[in-house]
Amino acid sequence: MRITAAFSIVIASCLLAPPHVAADVTKPSRSTIESQYREVATRIIDATMQQNGAWKKMEGLCDGVGHRISGSPELDKAVEWALATMRSDGHENVHPEKAMIPKWTRGDEWAKLVEPRISDLHMLGLGMSVGTPTGGVTGRVVIVQDEDAFDKAAGQMRGAIVLFNNPMPQWTHEKGACYGHTVRFRGKGPRMAAEKGAVACLVRSVTARSLRSPHTGATHFHEDGLSIPGAAITTEDADMLQRMVDAGEAPVVTLKMDARYHGMVPGANVIGELRGSERPDEVVVISGHLDAWDVGQGAHDDGGGCVAAMEAISVLRRLGLRPRRTIRVVLWTNEENGVFGAKQYVIDHKDELAKHVAAIESDSGTFTPVGMSVQHDDKSRQAAMANRMTEILALLEPIGPMKATEGWSGADVGLMRSAGVPLLGQNVHGATYFDYHHTHADTLDKVDPKDLSQCVASMAVVSYIIADMPGRLDDLPELTPTNIHSTRGDIKSAPHHR
Amino acid sequence: MRITAAFSIVIASCLLAPPHVAADVTKPSRSTIESQYREVATRIIDATMQQNGAWKKMEGLCDGVGHRISGSPELDKAVEWALATMRSDGHENVHPEKAMIPKWTRGDEWAKLVEPRISDLHMLGLGMSVGTPTGGVTGRVVIVQDEDAFDKAAGQMRGAIVLFNNPMPQWTHEKGACYGHTVRFRGKGPRMAAEKGAVACLVRSVTARSLRSPHTGATHFHEDGLSIPGAAITTEDADMLQRMVDAGEAPVVTLKMDARYHGMVPGANVIGELRGSERPDEVVVISGHLDAWDVGQGAHDDGGGCVAAMEAISVLRRLGLRPRRTIRVVLWTNEENGVFGAKQYVIDHKDELAKHVAAIESDSGTFTPVGMSVQHDDKSRQAAMANRMTEILALLEPIGPMKATEGWSGADVGLMRSAGVPLLGQNVHGATYFDYHHTHADTLDKVDPKDLSQCVASMAVVSYIIADMPGRLDDLPELTPTNIHSTRGDIKSAPHHR
Structure with missing residues (x-):
């Protein structure tokens, strides 16, 4: 935080x-x-x-x-x-x-692909995130890999759900896990997306190995009101959304989070x-x-x-x-x-x-x-x-x-x-x-x-x-x-x- | 099945x-x-x-x-x-x-450790299993590893939830995965436990590697009415219950499954x-x-x-x-x-x-x-x-x-x-x-x-x-x-x- x-x-x-x-x-x-x-x-x-x-x-x-x-x-x-x-x-x-x-409490939370078909996304809300309205938020998914891609896609983010799909590389003896480099969007992503008018922010879970395993962690906390809900989805779900976008589809996601800071x-x-x-x-x-x-x-x-x-x-x-x-x-x-x-x-x-x-x-x-x-x-x-x-x-x-x-x-x-x-x-x-x-x-x-x-x-x-x-x-x-x-x-x- | x-x-x-x-x-x-x-x-x-x-x-x-x-x-x-x-x-x-x-449909389902403390168990109901009553079933956990242990513990199973905690070994080139040997309780376990008066049956997920990953699969289907709900819990949760029993505790679990055969x-x-x-x-x-x-x-x-x-x-x-x-x-x-x-x-x-x-x-x-x-x-x-x-x-x-x-x-x-x-x-x-x-x-x-x-x-x-x-x-x-x-x-x- x-x-x-x-x-x-x-x-x-x-x-x-x-x-x-x-x-x-x-x-x-x-x-x-x-x-x-x-x-x-x-x-x-x-x-x-x-x-x-x-x-x-x-x-x-x-x-x-x-x-x-x-x-x-x-x-x-x-x-x-x-x-x-x-x-x-x-x-x-x-x-x-x-x-x-x-x-901070998580409360009930879920994410769902609603277009082009309905499918559960496995997720964990990010610690310190704000929640969504009762019915959740729904938006088409805009996917970016890094800051450059974010800047290029910034004009498409109003009303959208931004996914930071930045993969963690495999661990190596020489480079280790590259955690610090990979985790950065978990902290700053929701604020970046909020500033461009997005309604929610998803981040790819920070891991190189997954069995549909969502990874939580803290996101930056802001008391100025410019906050949107942030959640980590699994690498599997991020990969699927990426494949859909690459194939020219326009996936739409609903995110529901009862997260609350007390x-x-x-x-x-x-x-x-x-x-x-x-x-x-x-x-x-x-x-x-x-x-x-x-x-x-x-x-x-x-x-x-x-x-x-x-x-x-x-x-x-x-x-x-x-x-x-x-x-x-x-x-x-x-x-x-x-x-x-x-x-x-x-x-x-x-x-x-x-x-x-x-x-x-x-x-x-x-x-x-x-x-x-x-x-x-x-x-x-x-x-x-x-x-x-x-x-x-x-x-x-x-x-x-x-x-x-x-x-x-x-x-x-x-x-x-x-x-x-x-x-x-x-x-x-x-x-x-x-x-x-x-x-x-x-x-x-x-x-x-x-x-x-x-x-x-x-x-x-x-x-x-x-x-x-x-x-x-x-x-x-x-x-x-x-x-x-x-x-x-x-x-x-x-x-x-x- | x-x-x-x-x-x-x-x-x-x-x-x-x-x-x-x-x-x-x-x-x-x-x-x-x-x-x-x-x-x-x-x-x-x-x-x-x-x-x-x-x-x-x-x-x-x-x-x-x-x-x-x-x-x-x-x-x-x-x-x-x-x-x-x-x-x-x-x-x-x-x-x-x-x-x-x-x-067969899964419906809503969950399992929870309720004694000695409350904790979610990660689970998937077994395919073709019957469901539980609306409020779920609750029972102390009796853990067995194999048929011999089952026979020895048979007298303690009335009203209990039986856990078959039979681990899959690591895959080896020589022996492969040993799936056939390990999976047997997923099929026959619920019936075995039902015959001894158990109220539900849990099986350890059939895998040697898990990230809290439940593995479903079919259980034997019986039309004679002598069926109890069956679910797979993760290796992690099975290990935890085993540690608790080994330490002399008496874990109690509630299992809720809306499973139904149509x-x-x-x-x-x-x-x-x-x-x-x-x-x-x-x-x-x-x-x-x-x-x-x-x-x-x-x-x-x-x-x-x-x-x-x-x-x-x-x-x-x-x-x-x-x-x-x-x-x-x-x-x-x-x-x-x-x-x-x-x-x-x-x-x-x-x-x-x-x-x-x-x-x-x-x-x-x-x-x-x-x-x-x-x-x-x-x-x-x-x-x-x-x-x-x-x-x-x-x-x-x-x-x-x-x-x-x-x-x-x-x-x-x-x-x-x-x-x-x-x-x-x-x-x-x-x-x-x-x-x-x-x-x-x-x-x-x-x-x-x-x-x-x-x-x-x-x-x-x-x-x-x-x-x-x-x-x-x-x-x-x-x-x-x-x-x-x-x-x-x-x-x-x-x-x-x-």
Whole structure:
């Protein structure tokens, strides 16, 4: 969701957080991370892969709660579940942190081809969309693939239903899913079409594989009244409409949506901690988002991210591993349609952000972990982070080959970027994520228990080392050479050796 | 559908067709097929792959008509479309042949988990199932995997909803899809559960890959009143219920189905021919079934089979290739829930079946062709067919490697087996067929135009050779040695050399 003007101002000011302060402790050289943390990393991985409570947590969240959209009773239930589960695991400082979040409901909805023949179109309304009048809206279909085609067809859109038929390419190892590029019309399409006089907007579901599976997701929200209903139809239905138009037919569609925005309602981020032994006021955030779309079970998006974070500190606690700094689990609310949970966190914790030594988010599904991305507002520090993460990720070698990359971390932690917080995103093997993303099919059976355990182990090892190592992940290399010896001495007394 | 007692008698008697009569013409040796038909086969393949009308026909049937269940107005429309299309292609003897077929309608239907929490289950009622009372039926879920588990749990089924949770294994090259083994509870499950006092029956959808995709299909039909509603739920929902039961919970489900059987109504097989030049009364049937389930577009099941047959004779006609015998396209009605089209054909044509030199069905989807299966009531003749088909299929080498196998041909042509008709089934690469089978996702985009063209070419080449070669496909080898020379002389004047 595009943030509204009023909120933008609040966020802009809160992002002017205290500037990054240089590390107050020494930091290890490459060989130090390897020599000091190899043993404990292997111990964490072995223990996690042997037994952990992540799958049981997934059952609790996915089967016990189910889907949980922002502002729903189910999301309230998920908050209660997360609080109870983290308390039961013995974590410290377990509490909710209130945030006002949007409540939007889908209601009854359908789409139907009415000319040249009658046929159901499989669809899901876009989150935050306005609804249609009671009888729906009907219009001939104008199909465009991209902005250029849109401009060319703009004169035909008055009274029409515009379909943005922009296909997601097949996932490749080199290019990934191309989500960011493909999804753009889901956000901006309805407004573009509205400005040309269209009565509704359809977008091709953002996926490269479909079994007549509609994919929802947020569309931009506007409070100025110039909004038309927006819905995603399946790739199959988009292909059929395209074939009809290519054959010279003039398909007409009726769209009915009872979608409604109910305003802002109370919600909560959920916090739980493994408190640091020496510098508990310094924090490594590990996180996923607790809200999910109102279809499926939010298993990969983002139940798995939440559970990986929750279970990571449970594993450390069971092993008696307490790092110097605090590891704080944050389960964000309302990532999907507003990011208002993370926005509130940045406001509430702004005096503390300088002591956030890292914020990690897992929001790309719980598949085989393949590394982490690093992101920093300062490119030199981002490069330093990447180098240091390469050393840390080498210790995950028992799981598989890992890579540190520079780039996108996560939608929630991303809001801490301008405050100079070092950000990380859990990267996973992403070939199938967008088959399930925002669909009825994002269910627990799609999660592989071994992958899930590996994600727990990855989160536990990385957060433990970052929380325990003397220096900060984003310390610049120039500051350190003279400190290597004292660092080594320091680390020998680290709690994981006890 | 299990055939009812009254119909069984009719069918049993009509299957006592005249016994197989020995071939009245000589037949070619292995080298003769190769030397006489290699050139024409290559010509057919090249012409087909260069250009053909199959995709346009698929658009007409899938997009223009859409799904077309037995007894529906859409199936009537498909019959009209097929007649008009074959007439437009210039075929001979194009006509419908009336058959009485069952009319069953789905109506409104849904399933819901109501305990321990409320959640929609994605489902499709089983074809020919009875409906529920207006308010639906509600029962605790008893889950069984197989017949043994069913027997053990039989005492708990009174008033319950029985779920047959029998998973389809992943497709493998060696074992294929294991459809026959996995699908058995869809047919017999509701009756089994009814006999133990259950109020409804759910079956796990018969697929190894799902995006919350319910798969319908026929269940056995009984006129004795001991019937309970039957529906397929998705593998995802079956897995969830299983996890709940395994965790000691007692899920309760409500099932609502307005399904209704309306009795027998008029329908039609559609016939079109490329008449033979020398023995037009001898017939090679090439066929698919025109009816489809009432979801999706019936693209792979079995629009592609129909179109491959239709286009095969159009290709031959355009090339001026008229074989000695007649190639008859038969588009069966009501394969899915009764096979009453094929039953009627066997009755109406019973005096002609001895002159059916082959009946080929394509009903496994329109993927890359990989060969043909042969089936004969006489195992010696079946073996002879396999040998001869190996020779014929070798001529499809420009398409890819092909194999003749002995076994299942097709549900429709299968009814001619006891009349001694040589049967063939088009085999295709089957790794994904059951992802789409009987679902909303069986749509035209799942058909690859190149695969479709190859299926047309396969059907055209095989039917042409079988219709043209002097001997019958099922002639026993012992009968032939002395005739090889005369055969060769005979073949030199075959029409494809003109």
